[in-house]
Amino acid sequence: MKVPFLDLSLQHQALRTEALAALAATYDATRFCLGKDVEDFEKAFSSTLGYPRALGLNSGTSPLHVAAVLGEFGRGDEVIAPPFTFISTVWGISYVGATPVFVDVDAATFNLDPAKIEAAITPRTKGIVAVHLFGQPAQMDEILAIAKKHGLFVIEDCAQAVGARYKGTPVGLLGDAGTFSFYPTKNLGGCGEGGALVSKNDALFENAKLLRVHGSGRRYYHDHVGFNFRMDGFQGALLNVKLPHLGKWTARRQAIAKRYREGITLADTILPVTVPWGESVYHQFTIRHPRREALREHLAKHEIGTDLIYPVPLHRQQCYAGLGYAEGSMPVAEKACATCVSLPIFPELTEAQVEHVITTVNAF
Ligand SMILES: *Cc1c(COP(=O)(O)O)cnc(C)c1O
Numbered sequence: 001m002k003v004p005f006l007d008l009s010l011q012h013q014a015l016r017t018e019a020l021a022a023l024a025a026t027y028d029a030t031r032f033c034l035g036k037d038v039e040d041f042e043k044a045f046s047s048t049l050g051y052p053r054a055l056g057l058n059s060g061t062s063p064l065h066v067a068a069v070l071g072e073f074g075r076g077d078e079v080i081a082p083p084f085t086f087i088s089t090v091w092g093i094s095y096v097g098a099t100p101v102f103v104d105v106d107a108a109t110f111n112l113d114p115a116k117i118e119a120a121i122t123p124r125t126k127g128i129v130a131v132h133l134f135g136q137p138a139q140m141d142e143i144l145a146i147a148k149k150h151g152l153f154v155i156e157d158c159a160q161a162v163g164a165r166y167k168g169t170p171v172g173l174l175g176d177a178g179t180f181s182f183y184p185t186k187n188l189g190g191c192g193e194g195g196a197l198v199s200k201n202d203a204l205f206e207n208a209k210l211l212r213v214h215g216s217g218r219r220y221y222h223d224h225v226g227f228n229f230r231m232d233g234f235q236g237a238l239l240n241v242k243l244p245h246l247g248k249w250t251a252r253r254q255a256i257a258k259r260y261r262e263g264i265t266l267a268d269t270i271l272p273v274t275v276p277w278g279e280s281v282y283h284q285f286t287i288r289h290p291r292r293e294a295l296r297e298h299l300a301k302h303e304i305g306t307d308l309i310y311p312v313p314l315h316r317q318q319c320y321a322g323l324g325y326a327e328g329s330m331p332v333a334e335k336a337c338a339t340c341v342s343l344p345i346f347p348e349l350t351e352a353q354v355e356h357v358i359t360t361v362n363a364f
Protein backbone atom coordinates (compact mmCIF):
# COMPACT_ATOMS: atom_id res chain seq x y z
CA MET A 1 0.00 0.00 0.00
CA LYS A 2 1.38 3.38 -1.05
CA VAL A 3 1.42 6.15 1.57
CA PRO A 4 2.84 9.38 0.14
CA PHE A 5 4.41 11.79 2.60
CA LEU A 6 1.98 14.41 1.33
CA ASP A 7 -0.54 14.42 -1.51
CA LEU A 8 -2.07 17.80 -2.27
CA SER A 9 -4.09 16.55 -5.23
CA LEU A 10 -6.82 14.81 -3.17
CA GLN A 11 -7.88 17.99 -1.38
CA HIS A 12 -7.71 20.08 -4.54
CA GLN A 13 -9.64 17.60 -6.64
CA ALA A 14 -12.40 17.42 -4.00
CA LEU A 15 -12.76 21.23 -4.09
CA ARG A 16 -12.14 21.61 -7.83
CA THR A 17 -15.60 22.77 -8.98
CA GLU A 18 -15.99 25.25 -6.14
CA ALA A 19 -12.42 26.52 -6.39
CA LEU A 20 -12.50 27.07 -10.15
CA ALA A 21 -15.86 28.89 -9.88
CA ALA A 22 -14.39 31.19 -7.22
CA LEU A 23 -11.30 31.86 -9.33
CA ALA A 24 -13.48 32.53 -12.40
CA ALA A 25 -15.54 35.10 -10.46
CA THR A 26 -12.36 36.87 -9.36
CA TYR A 27 -11.02 36.73 -12.91
CA ASP A 28 -14.22 38.16 -14.39
CA ALA A 29 -14.25 40.97 -11.82
CA THR A 30 -10.51 41.61 -12.43
CA ARG A 31 -9.90 41.69 -8.67
CA PHE A 32 -6.23 40.75 -9.03
CA CYS A 33 -4.43 42.53 -6.17
CA LEU A 34 -6.08 42.77 -2.72
CA GLY A 35 -9.75 43.71 -3.25
CA LYS A 36 -12.96 42.09 -2.07
CA ASP A 37 -11.77 38.46 -2.08
CA VAL A 38 -8.80 39.29 0.14
CA GLU A 39 -10.97 41.46 2.43
CA ASP A 40 -13.54 38.66 2.70
CA PHE A 41 -10.78 36.21 3.54
CA GLU A 42 -9.28 38.54 6.17
CA LYS A 43 -12.69 38.84 7.83
CA ALA A 44 -13.48 35.12 7.66
CA PHE A 45 -10.00 34.14 8.90
CA SER A 46 -10.34 36.52 11.90
CA SER A 47 -13.86 35.54 12.85
CA THR A 48 -13.27 31.79 12.39
CA LEU A 49 -10.05 31.67 14.40
CA GLY A 50 -10.66 34.42 16.96
CA TYR A 51 -8.51 37.36 15.80
CA PRO A 52 -9.65 41.00 16.04
CA ARG A 53 -8.42 41.45 12.43
CA ALA A 54 -5.97 39.93 9.97
CA LEU A 55 -3.84 41.30 7.17
CA GLY A 56 -3.44 39.20 4.01
CA LEU A 57 0.05 39.18 2.53
CA ASN A 58 1.89 37.59 -0.38
CA SER A 59 3.85 34.93 1.59
CA GLY A 60 4.58 33.70 5.08
CA THR A 61 7.99 35.32 5.00
CA SER A 62 6.58 38.82 4.32
CA PRO A 63 4.73 39.15 7.66
CA LEU A 64 7.96 38.11 9.45
CA HIS A 65 9.74 40.93 7.59
CA VAL A 66 6.95 43.40 8.40
CA ALA A 67 6.98 42.31 12.06
CA ALA A 68 10.74 42.95 12.27
CA VAL A 69 10.06 46.51 11.04
CA LEU A 70 7.19 46.92 13.53
CA GLY A 71 9.55 45.80 16.32
CA GLU A 72 11.98 48.52 15.15
CA PHE A 73 14.80 45.98 14.91
CA GLY A 74 17.84 47.34 13.12
CA ARG A 75 21.60 47.27 12.73
CA GLY A 76 23.34 46.35 15.99
CA ASP A 77 20.20 44.86 17.52
CA GLU A 78 19.98 41.24 18.60
CA VAL A 79 16.83 39.13 18.30
CA ILE A 80 16.44 35.74 19.96
CA ALA A 81 15.11 32.81 17.91
CA PRO A 82 15.18 29.00 18.00
CA PRO A 83 17.60 27.15 15.68
CA PHE A 84 15.25 24.21 14.97
CA THR A 85 12.72 25.72 12.55
CA PHE A 86 12.35 26.78 8.91
CA ILE A 87 14.83 29.48 7.85
CA SER A 88 12.08 32.10 7.29
CA THR A 89 11.70 32.42 11.05
CA VAL A 90 14.88 34.51 11.11
CA TRP A 91 14.87 36.08 7.63
CA GLY A 92 12.97 39.15 8.89
CA ILE A 93 15.66 39.73 11.52
CA SER A 94 18.39 39.61 8.89
CA TYR A 95 16.45 41.65 6.31
CA VAL A 96 16.36 44.67 8.66
CA GLY A 97 20.07 44.32 9.48
CA ALA A 98 19.66 42.89 12.98
CA THR A 99 21.40 39.74 14.22
CA PRO A 100 19.67 36.48 15.08
CA VAL A 101 20.79 35.11 18.44
CA PHE A 102 19.97 31.44 18.70
CA VAL A 103 18.68 29.88 21.91
CA ASP A 104 18.38 26.11 22.05
CA VAL A 105 15.01 24.37 22.01
CA ASP A 106 13.28 22.25 24.62
CA ALA A 107 13.95 18.53 24.08
CA ALA A 108 10.32 17.54 24.54
CA THR A 109 8.47 20.17 22.48
CA PHE A 110 11.10 21.34 19.92
CA ASN A 111 10.12 24.93 20.84
CA LEU A 112 12.25 27.70 22.41
CA ASP A 113 13.39 26.59 25.88
CA PRO A 114 12.36 29.47 28.18
CA ALA A 115 14.96 28.39 30.76
CA LYS A 116 17.77 29.20 28.31
CA ILE A 117 16.55 32.60 27.09
CA GLU A 118 17.80 34.94 29.83
CA ALA A 119 21.42 33.81 29.48
CA ALA A 120 21.31 35.05 25.86
CA ILE A 121 19.98 38.53 26.67
CA THR A 122 22.40 41.45 26.34
CA PRO A 123 21.86 45.24 26.36
CA ARG A 124 21.40 44.93 22.56
CA THR A 125 18.57 42.39 22.70
CA LYS A 126 15.47 43.88 21.11
CA GLY A 127 13.08 41.00 20.60
CA ILE A 128 12.19 37.32 20.47
CA VAL A 129 10.74 35.32 17.60
CA ALA A 130 8.93 32.33 19.08
CA VAL A 131 7.87 29.48 16.77
CA HIS A 132 4.96 27.12 17.35
CA LEU A 133 6.82 24.34 15.59
CA PHE A 134 4.94 21.51 13.88
CA GLY A 135 1.71 23.08 15.22
CA GLN A 136 2.61 22.76 18.92
CA PRO A 137 2.15 26.00 20.91
CA ALA A 138 5.36 27.29 22.54
CA GLN A 139 5.54 28.13 26.27
CA MET A 140 4.26 31.66 25.86
CA ASP A 141 3.67 32.64 29.52
CA GLU A 142 7.33 32.04 30.35
CA ILE A 143 8.53 33.71 27.13
CA LEU A 144 6.28 36.75 27.65
CA ALA A 145 7.37 37.15 31.30
CA ILE A 146 11.02 37.35 30.19
CA ALA A 147 10.10 39.73 27.35
CA LYS A 148 8.23 42.01 29.74
CA LYS A 149 11.09 42.08 32.22
CA HIS A 150 13.58 43.09 29.50
CA GLY A 151 11.27 45.23 27.31
CA LEU A 152 11.43 42.91 24.29
CA PHE A 153 9.15 42.83 21.24
CA VAL A 154 7.67 39.35 20.72
CA ILE A 155 6.83 37.90 17.30
CA GLU A 156 5.03 34.57 17.06
CA ASP A 157 5.79 32.55 13.93
CA CYS A 158 2.47 30.68 13.53
CA ALA A 159 3.22 29.42 9.99
CA GLN A 160 2.73 25.81 11.11
CA ALA A 161 0.11 26.45 13.79
CA VAL A 162 -3.00 27.92 12.14
CA GLY A 163 -5.95 27.15 14.44
CA ALA A 164 -3.81 26.32 17.50
CA ARG A 165 -4.56 27.88 20.87
CA TYR A 166 -2.38 28.54 23.89
CA LYS A 167 -4.44 28.22 27.11
CA GLY A 168 -7.47 29.16 25.03
CA THR A 169 -5.94 32.16 23.24
CA PRO A 170 -5.37 31.78 19.48
CA VAL A 171 -1.63 31.72 18.75
CA GLY A 172 -0.44 35.04 17.35
CA LEU A 173 -2.37 37.14 19.87
CA LEU A 174 -0.09 36.48 22.82
CA GLY A 175 2.93 38.43 21.61
CA ASP A 176 3.05 41.76 19.75
CA ALA A 177 2.52 40.29 16.28
CA GLY A 178 1.71 36.85 14.86
CA THR A 179 2.54 35.61 11.37
CA PHE A 180 1.01 32.90 9.16
CA SER A 181 1.89 31.17 5.89
CA PHE A 182 -0.54 29.81 3.32
CA TYR A 183 2.14 28.06 1.29
CA PRO A 184 0.41 25.07 -0.37
CA THR A 185 1.84 22.49 2.04
CA LYS A 186 0.69 24.31 5.19
CA ASN A 187 -2.44 23.24 7.14
CA LEU A 188 -4.35 25.99 5.31
CA GLY A 189 -2.65 26.14 1.93
CA GLY A 190 -3.34 28.40 -1.04
CA CYS A 191 -2.77 27.67 -4.73
CA GLY A 192 0.45 29.62 -4.67
CA GLU A 193 2.04 31.94 -2.12
CA GLY A 194 0.26 33.65 0.75
CA GLY A 195 0.51 34.74 4.35
CA ALA A 196 -1.07 36.87 7.05
CA LEU A 197 -0.23 39.05 10.02
CA VAL A 198 -2.31 39.45 13.18
CA SER A 199 -1.83 41.73 16.18
CA LYS A 200 -3.82 42.62 19.26
CA ASN A 201 -2.25 46.09 19.01
CA ASP A 202 -4.28 48.44 16.74
CA ALA A 203 -1.44 50.90 16.09
CA LEU A 204 0.94 48.11 15.05
CA PHE A 205 -1.72 46.59 12.82
CA GLU A 206 -2.38 49.91 11.08
CA ASN A 207 1.37 50.33 10.52
CA ALA A 208 1.57 46.84 9.03
CA LYS A 209 -1.25 47.75 6.67
CA LEU A 210 0.71 50.76 5.43
CA LEU A 211 3.91 48.75 5.07
CA ARG A 212 2.06 46.13 2.99
CA VAL A 213 1.39 48.62 0.18
CA HIS A 214 4.41 50.87 -0.36
CA GLY A 215 4.18 52.60 3.03
CA SER A 216 1.25 54.50 1.69
CA GLY A 217 -2.15 55.23 3.24
CA ARG A 218 -3.04 57.74 0.54
CA ARG A 219 -2.22 56.94 -3.08
CA TYR A 220 1.16 58.39 -4.16
CA TYR A 221 1.95 59.74 -0.66
CA HIS A 222 4.54 57.61 1.13
CA ASP A 223 5.02 58.17 4.86
CA HIS A 224 7.23 55.10 5.35
CA VAL A 225 9.61 53.09 3.22
CA GLY A 226 7.23 50.24 2.49
CA PHE A 227 6.94 47.00 0.58
CA ASN A 228 4.80 45.42 -2.09
CA PHE A 229 3.44 42.54 -0.02
CA ARG A 230 -0.14 42.53 -1.38
CA MET A 231 -2.02 39.25 -1.41
CA ASP A 232 -3.36 38.24 -4.85
CA GLY A 233 -7.11 38.28 -5.37
CA PHE A 234 -6.93 34.68 -6.59
CA GLN A 235 -5.35 33.56 -3.31
CA GLY A 236 -8.03 35.36 -1.30
CA ALA A 237 -10.76 33.71 -3.37
CA LEU A 238 -9.21 30.26 -3.07
CA LEU A 239 -8.52 30.57 0.66
CA ASN A 240 -12.17 31.59 1.14
CA VAL A 241 -13.16 28.26 -0.40
CA LYS A 242 -10.77 26.31 1.82
CA LEU A 243 -11.14 28.06 5.17
CA PRO A 244 -14.54 26.50 6.07
CA HIS A 245 -12.86 23.05 5.91
CA LEU A 246 -9.93 23.89 8.19
CA GLY A 247 -11.62 22.80 11.45
CA LYS A 248 -12.46 19.38 10.04
CA TRP A 249 -8.98 19.00 8.54
CA THR A 250 -7.33 19.91 11.85
CA ALA A 251 -9.51 17.41 13.74
CA ARG A 252 -8.46 14.72 11.26
CA ARG A 253 -4.76 15.55 11.72
CA GLN A 254 -5.26 15.31 15.50
CA ALA A 255 -7.07 11.97 15.16
CA ILE A 256 -4.24 10.55 13.04
CA ALA A 257 -1.68 11.81 15.57
CA LYS A 258 -3.62 10.14 18.39
CA ARG A 259 -3.65 6.85 16.49
CA TYR A 260 0.10 7.11 15.77
CA ARG A 261 0.80 7.88 19.41
CA GLU A 262 -1.21 4.88 20.61
CA GLY A 263 -0.07 2.52 17.88
CA ILE A 264 3.66 3.19 17.47
CA THR A 265 5.56 1.06 19.97
CA LEU A 266 8.94 0.74 18.23
CA ALA A 267 11.72 0.67 20.85
CA ASP A 268 13.93 3.75 21.26
CA THR A 269 11.38 5.97 19.48
CA ILE A 270 10.54 9.39 20.88
CA LEU A 271 7.01 10.43 19.91
CA PRO A 272 5.70 14.03 19.89
CA VAL A 273 4.52 15.00 23.37
CA THR A 274 1.14 16.40 24.33
CA VAL A 275 1.31 19.51 26.52
CA PRO A 276 -1.18 20.86 29.08
CA TRP A 277 -1.21 24.42 27.66
CA GLY A 278 -2.68 23.62 24.24
CA GLU A 279 -3.26 21.00 21.59
CA SER A 280 -1.00 20.73 18.56
CA VAL A 281 -2.59 21.11 15.12
CA TYR A 282 0.01 18.62 13.82
CA HIS A 283 1.47 20.33 10.81
CA GLN A 284 4.02 17.53 11.19
CA PHE A 285 4.20 14.31 13.18
CA THR A 286 7.93 14.14 13.81
CA ILE A 287 9.39 11.21 15.68
CA ARG A 288 13.00 10.67 16.73
CA HIS A 289 14.92 7.44 16.37
CA PRO A 290 18.67 6.77 16.78
CA ARG A 291 18.75 4.87 13.44
CA ARG A 292 16.51 7.15 11.46
CA GLU A 293 18.25 6.63 8.09
CA ALA A 294 17.69 2.87 8.28
CA LEU A 295 14.13 3.46 9.49
CA ARG A 296 13.48 5.75 6.51
CA GLU A 297 14.85 3.15 4.10
CA HIS A 298 12.67 0.48 5.68
CA LEU A 299 9.58 2.71 5.32
CA ALA A 300 10.50 3.62 1.74
CA LYS A 301 10.75 -0.10 0.91
CA HIS A 302 7.15 -0.41 2.07
CA GLU A 303 6.11 2.61 -0.06
CA ILE A 304 5.79 5.00 2.87
CA GLY A 305 7.04 8.53 2.27
CA THR A 306 8.90 10.41 5.00
CA ASP A 307 10.80 13.68 5.22
CA LEU A 308 13.64 15.13 7.28
CA ILE A 309 12.27 18.28 8.86
CA TYR A 310 14.83 19.69 9.52
CA PRO A 311 18.22 18.16 8.60
CA VAL A 312 20.37 21.21 9.52
CA PRO A 313 19.75 23.67 12.38
CA LEU A 314 19.79 27.38 11.50
CA HIS A 315 22.94 28.18 13.50
CA ARG A 316 24.85 25.68 11.31
CA GLN A 317 23.55 26.97 7.98
CA GLN A 318 26.18 28.34 5.59
CA CYS A 319 24.42 31.73 5.42
CA TYR A 320 24.97 32.19 9.18
CA ALA A 321 28.53 30.80 9.32
CA GLY A 322 29.67 34.37 10.05
CA LEU A 323 27.83 34.30 13.37
CA GLY A 324 30.39 31.76 14.55
CA TYR A 325 28.25 29.10 16.19
CA ALA A 326 30.33 25.95 16.63
CA GLU A 327 29.04 22.44 16.24
CA GLY A 328 27.73 21.37 19.65
CA SER A 329 26.68 24.89 20.65
CA MET A 330 22.94 24.03 20.42
CA PRO A 331 23.01 20.33 21.42
CA VAL A 332 19.24 19.76 21.64
CA ALA A 333 18.53 21.22 18.20
CA GLU A 334 21.49 19.40 16.69
CA LYS A 335 20.36 16.08 18.14
CA ALA A 336 16.82 16.71 16.86
CA CYS A 337 18.20 17.35 13.36
CA ALA A 338 20.24 14.14 13.54
CA THR A 339 17.45 11.85 14.75
CA CYS A 340 14.14 13.29 13.51
CA VAL A 341 11.94 11.78 10.82
CA SER A 342 8.52 13.10 9.90
CA LEU A 343 5.72 10.63 9.07
CA PRO A 344 2.83 11.24 6.67
CA ILE A 345 0.09 13.31 8.32
CA PHE A 346 -2.49 15.01 6.13
CA PRO A 347 -6.29 14.97 6.42
CA GLU A 348 -6.94 12.76 3.39
CA LEU A 349 -4.92 9.78 4.68
CA THR A 350 -7.17 6.72 5.01
CA GLU A 351 -7.45 4.54 8.13
CA ALA A 352 -5.78 1.71 6.23
CA GLN A 353 -2.83 3.96 5.31
CA VAL A 354 -2.44 5.10 8.92
CA GLU A 355 -2.46 1.46 10.12
CA HIS A 356 0.07 0.54 7.43
CA VAL A 357 2.42 3.27 8.70
CA ILE A 358 2.03 2.04 12.30
CA THR A 359 2.61 -1.66 11.57
CA THR A 360 5.54 -0.89 9.26
CA VAL A 361 7.23 1.39 11.82
CA ASN A 362 6.74 -1.23 14.53
CA ALA A 363 8.15 -3.98 12.29
CA PHE A 364 11.45 -2.10 11.90
C1 LIG B 1 6.42 27.99 5.96
C2 LIG B 1 7.06 28.72 7.06
C3 LIG B 1 7.27 30.12 7.02
C4 LIG B 1 6.90 30.99 5.85
O1 LIG B 1 7.25 30.49 4.63
P1 LIG B 1 6.71 31.01 3.21
O2 LIG B 1 7.23 29.96 2.32
O3 LIG B 1 7.32 32.34 2.97
O4 LIG B 1 5.22 31.09 3.23
C5 LIG B 1 7.82 30.71 8.13
N1 LIG B 1 8.15 30.02 9.22
C6 LIG B 1 7.95 28.69 9.32
C7 LIG B 1 8.30 28.00 10.59
C8 LIG B 1 7.42 27.99 8.24
O5 LIG B 1 7.24 26.68 8.34
